[in-house]
Amino acid sequence: xxxxxxxxxxxxxxxxxxxxxxxxxxxxxxxxxxxxxxxxxxxxxxxxxxxxxxxxxxxxxxxxxxxxxxx
Numbered sequence: 001x002x003x004x005x006x007x008x009x010x011x012x013x014x015x016x017x018x019x020x021x022x023x024x025x026x027x028x029x030x031x032x033x034x035x036x037x038x039x040x041x042x043x044x045x046x047x048x049x050x051x052x053x054x055x056x057x058x059x060x061x062x063x064x065x066x067x068x069x070x071x
């Protein structure tokens with residue numbers, strides 16, 4: 001998947017919420033449930049990776065700021 005095809009965190013989260021609603025509906029077929037589950041896993045992975053990258057960036061900024069203060 002290219003960066004252009006990858007949804008933003010907010011888009012992925014919104015799609016994930018929609019999938020959860022559909023899965024909780026109980027009116028969908030097993031095949032559709034499996035399809036939605038797979039898509040949900042993909043979106044969940046995108047959200048997790050985005051949050052991990054943000055946390056790492058914040059740590060780097062904090063470390064850089066602390067190093068500057070010590071100098």
